[in-house]
Amino acid sequence: xxxxxxxxxxxxxxxxxxxxxxxxxxxxxxxxxxxxxxxxxxxxxxxxxxxxxxxxxxxxxxxxxxxxxxxxxxxxxxxxxxxxxxxxxxxxxxxxxxxxxxxxxxxxxxxxxxxxxxxxxxxxxxxxxxxxxxxxxxxxxxxxxxxxxxxxxxxxxxxxxxxxxxxxxxxxxxxxxxxxxxxxxxxxxxxxxxxxxxxxxxxxxxxxxxxxxxxxxxxxxxxxxxxxxxxx
Amino acid sequence: xxxxxxxxxxxxxxxxxxxxxxxxxxxxxxxxxxxxxxxxxxxxxxxxxxxxxxxxxxxxxxxxxxxxxxxxxxxxxxxxxxxxxxxxxxxxxxxxxxxxxxxxxxxxxxxxxxxxxxxxxxxxxxxxxxxxxxxxxxxxxxxxxxxxxxxxxxxxxxxxxxxxxxxxxxxxxxxxxxxxxxxxxxxxxxxxxxxxxxxxxxxxxxxxxxxxxxxxxxxxxxxxxxxxxxxxxxxxxxxxxxxxxxxxxxxxxxxxxxxxxxxxxxxxxxxxxxxxxxxxxxxxxxxxxxxxxxxxxxxxxxxxxxxxxxxxxxxxxxxxxxxxxxxxxxxxxxxxxxxxxxxxxxxxxxxxxxxxxxxxxxxxxxxxxxxxxxxxxxx
Ligand SMILES: Nc1ncnc2c1ncn2[C@@H]1O[C@H](COP(=O)(O)OP(=O)(O)O)[C@@H](O)[C@H]1O
Ligand SMILES: [Mg+2]
Numbered sequence: 121x122x123x124x125x126x127x128x129x130x131x132x133x134x135x136x137x138x139x140x141x142x143x144x145x146x147x148x149x150x151x152x153x154x155x156x157x158x159x160x161x162x163x164x165x166x167x168x169x170x171x172x173x174x175x176x177x178x179x180x181x182x183x184x185x186x187x188x189x190x191x192x193x194x195x196x197x198x199x200x201x202x203x204x205x206x207x208x209x210x211x212x213x214x215x216x217x218x219x220x221x222x223x224x225x226x227x228x229x230x231x232x233x234x235x236x237x238x239x240x241x242x243x244x245x246x247x248x249x250x251x252x253x254x255x256x257x258x259x260x261x262x263x264x265x266x267x268x269x270x271x272x273x274x275x276x277x278x279x280x281x282x283x284x285x286x287x288x289x290x291x292x293x294x295x296x297x298x299x300x301x302x303x304x305x306x307x308x309x310x311x312x313x314x315x316x317x318x319x320x321x322x323x324x325x326x327x328x329x330x331x332x333x334x335x336x337x338x339x340x341x342x343x344x345x346x347x348x349x350x351x352x
Numbered sequence: 353x354x355x356x357x358x359x360x361x362x363x364x365x366x367x368x369x370x371x372x373x374x375x376x377x378x379x380x381x382x383x384x385x386x387x388x389x390x391x392x393x394x395x396x397x398x399x400x401x402x403x404x405x406x407x408x409x410x411x412x413x414x415x416x417x418x419x420x421x422x423x424x425x426x427x428x429x430x431x432x433x434x435x436x437x438x439x440x441x442x443x444x445x446x447x448x449x450x451x452x453x454x455x456x457x458x459x460x461x462x463x464x465x466x467x468x469x470x471x472x473x474x475x476x477x478x479x480x481x482x483x484x485x486x487x488x489x490x491x492x493x494x495x496x497x498x499x500x501x502x503x504x505x506x507x508x509x510x511x512x513x514x515x516x517x518x519x520x521x522x523x524x525x526x527x528x529x530x531x532x533x534x535x536x537x538x539x540x541x542x543x544x545x546x547x548x549x550x551x552x553x554x555x556x557x558x559x560x561x562x563x564x565x566x567x568x569x570x571x572x573x574x575x576x577x578x579x580x581x582x583x584x585x586x587x588x589x590x591x592x593x594x595x596x597x598x599x600x601x602x603x604x605x606x607x608x609x610x611x612x613x614x615x616x617x618x619x620x621x622x623x624x625x626x627x628x629x630x631x632x633x634x635x636x637x638x639x640x641x642x643x644x645x646x647x648x649x650x651x652x653x654x655x656x657x658x659x660x661x662x663x664x665x666x667x668x669x670x671x672x673x674x675x676x677x678x679x680x681x682x683x684x685x686x687x688x689x690x691x692x693x694x695x696x697x698x699x700x701x702x703x704x705x706x707x708x709x710x711x712x713x714x715x716x717x718x719x720x721x722x723x724x725x726x727x728x729x730x731x
Contacts (some may be wrong), residue, residue, distance in 0.1 A: 181639060183724045204645065209641020216729075222633050224366030225359070237641035242358055257405065265366075281640070 127154040128321055130133060136186035145226070147173040149344035153290075155323065155337065160315045162332050163325040167343030171325035172293050174341070178323065179212045179291045180204045181220065191230045192288040195277050202324040209237050213282025213320075215292035220278035221266040225330070227260040227273075228253060255318075256310060272303035279310060283320055292324040296331075304328060356505050356646075359554050374622045378615055382666025385611035385701055386693055387673065392604040394691045395597055406528045407564050408476055408586035409571065411554035414529070414579060419552050428581060429554040435574045436558065436567060439445045444559050447475045450551035452541035458513045462503050463532040468539020468555070476528060481534065482524030483507045494522035496655070499532035514544055525610075529590035530548045555586075568688045586646040612708050615662075619712035624653065627716060628731070634720075634726040644721035652713040659709040665703055667693065 134151040137144055148170045159205055163171050176182035177189060180196050189196050192211055199207060208214075213234075221230045231252050232245035253259045256276040266274055275295055282290045292311070296304035312334035315322050324331055332338050341350040364371050365724055411432055413422025433448045449472030454465040466477070473479045479494070484507040487494050495505060505511065511518050519534070534706055536544070538551075554664050558567050564585055571583045627634070637647055674691050 160588045176726055179639070181729070205638070205641060205643045208639060209685070218721050219632055220636065222636060224363045229359075233637070236356075236359070237637075237646075285641075 121195070122310040128157040128159070129153070129155040129323070130188075130189045131178075134174070134177060134189065135185045136177060136182065137185045137244070145269045146182075146344050148177070151344075151346050153339065153346060153349070155321065157288075158315070158319050159321050159322045159323075159336045160312060161321075161337045161339065162335040163323065163339045163341060164327070164332070165231050167348075169341040171341055173344075175291045175293050175323065175325055176213075178205045178256075178289065179214050181214070182291075189331055208339060209234055210285060211288040213285065213290040215275070215278045215288040215290065215295045217273060217294040217297040218271070220273075220281070221274055221287040223266050226263050226265050227258060227269065227277045228264070231284055232279055233281060248284060249280075252284045255275070255283070255314065256280045262341055270303070271299050272307060275299065275307050276310060278316070279307070283314060283318065289321045292322065292326075294326055295324065296326065296328050305330060308334065353374045354453070356650070356653070360644070360650065360657065364654065364657060366485070366503065370616070371658060372469050374618070374658050375665060378659060378662030379666035379669065380616045380619050381611045382663050382701075382705065383670045385608055385615070385675070385705070386666060386670040386697065387691070388604045388607045388611065389697045389701055390674065392601050392608075392669070392694050393694065393697050394689050395601050406478065406586045407558050407560055407562070409556045409558060409564060409583055410586050410589055411556070411570050411571070411577070411583050412552065412589070414582040422579065423550040423552055424450070424554045425550070428576065431576050432554060432571055432574070432583075433556065434637070435577070436556065436571060439561055439570055440559075440567060444562055445556055446559055447472065447557045449476055449555050450538065451553040451555050452538065452545060452550075453552040454545065456513060458511070458534070458730060461499075461532060463499050463502075463534055464529075465534045465536070465538045465541075467544070469538045472538075473524075473535055474557065476555050477535075478528070479524040479526055482523045482525055484520075486524070487521050487536050487540070490537070490543055491516070491518050492521045492536065492604050493518040494524045494535040495520055496524055496526045496533040496535075498530060499534060501533045508624075517542060528587045528706065531590065554581075612704055615659070615705055616708040618711045619659060619709045620716055622658070623651055623655055623713050623716040627720075628652070631728050631731040635725055635731075638725055648713070648717045648720055650715055655709045655713045656706060659705055660702075663705055667698060689724055 131151060131153045134148055135146070136148040137146050139145075147269070151170075151174060155301060163174065165171055173182070176192065179186050180199070184197055187197065191207075193342070194207060194211070196204065196207055212280070221227075225233070228246065228249045232240070232249035235245035235248060236242070250259060251261065253262055256279055257274050258273060258280070259267060266277070269277065277294075279290075282292070292313075295311070296307050299307060308328065308331050311322055312325070314320055334350065338348075338350045339346055353531050411424055411429065412419045413424060416422040429450060433445050449468050451472065452465075452467035456463055456465055459554070468477065470486055470488060473494075475614075479486070482497060484494070493511065495503075495511075499505070505520055507520055507523050509520055511520050524535065558564060568583050568585060572578055577583070634647055637650075638644065671693055674693060
């Protein structure tokens, strides 16, 4: 990792401390990292090492206790609530481990949700959503509600949604954690393919070492610190 | 905006069972609100004073609640006339007539029956003839326009009450008491009701130069009048019932406030439930880039649609109640009371319930913007 390279994601001295009554938990204890555009970054580490916290901070879902985050030229540590909302909407795609989708909406409507947040009409957003569903191989399931989709299919819909606004970064927190190994592999291959074909930047926290095969960078975390970073 | 509404309805449809339950329970309070408001509205006119101030004093037995239960003795009435003349001059009493008074249920409607000499009808009670003529014979009556419209009579037809047939010879307007009233001569009244209970009202028309309240107060102080008799201004007698009802109607305001509170509470409850049950969904919307205020607007839209649906349903059911139920149209103390859901009842209610929904959603969600997204995600 070279400091001279400005990169897409630029993080310095990142700390996040949770206070639970009297007890103070240091989830992140000073993380520095730089990620270039188009990277496929895998973050590994034991449970509780701070992976989720890091992703939340990068995605503007949570605010750091200390440190700087700059993504696509935008410093987000001091951003207002409205700026953070816009930042999440325009720059970030987020994929959680499970329960990513709104159960009342079908797959297509779930995919175009970020476009609707931007103020697009349903009509204008629909073709874009269809195209994204095609990218993840689910064009035939557009009208299905999440309850009618398998776990793997739901994750594909979530991936399509994360990519629909052409975000600067897709952040995925254990996206295969809830899937069986065969399905997990398909989802991994899908993300790696989208990274290659669309040039989308991914940062993925995982226990699944399979993902490392595709990684351009692997960060290993332990106890709130980045302990090893290797280039794939 | 279209997308916003589209999502709103997709969401409500998905959750239709719960939505329906919310709508149904809210609509019950809407019915309660509407019927109470309609009741208050129906009685709004009741007992309001007429525009004209008459110079009539009426003397009634003091020890009865209902004037028809008592009677005025001829001696006391003569004493009253003499006392006023002695105090305010011989010209002060323009006319004095004994009047028989009954409240009767005639063909299902409550009406007030006055029996007074024909000269009293015009000179004291100031009846204005609208059609036909005033009664003169024993078997003739005139009816006020309220009575005519209440019973659906035609001038010239026969009317039976108290075991006797009368011919309706005229329609009149009785300005001081806008009530359903029947008028017959004093002799006809005596023949019909019997001599034993005499007359119930001593009516005095006093000179226009005198202040009726001053004369009334004086009369009540005359020994022999007090304490057996009470003297009222003519229109106050009619307003007396109205006042009691107006006092009672103050409770309808309380009832309406209660109904609106329950609606507010119901929306509050439904929205809190949505908020806790679906915090993950709300967090997902926020992560996808919807602002806190958009989410709040969405929740308000949801509540508003439910409230409006409940209002519509409640309105329909309340209409059914007032339409089906005979009690929604009745007469009381000679006044026709009809409970109808007029626009001035329904529209303010609509605005008020919408405001209640807004208040409830505001109360449940005003802190939503400050909620930590991570906490919301994991709830
Ligand atoms: N909301 C929170 N409140 C208190 N402690 C938290 C909270 N979220 C995470 N932590 C703590 O921060 C540490 C890092 O958690 P996390 O980022 O979820 O790790 P990982 O995703 O690697 O398992 C853990 O010790 C966890 O208990
Ligand atoms: Mg985690």
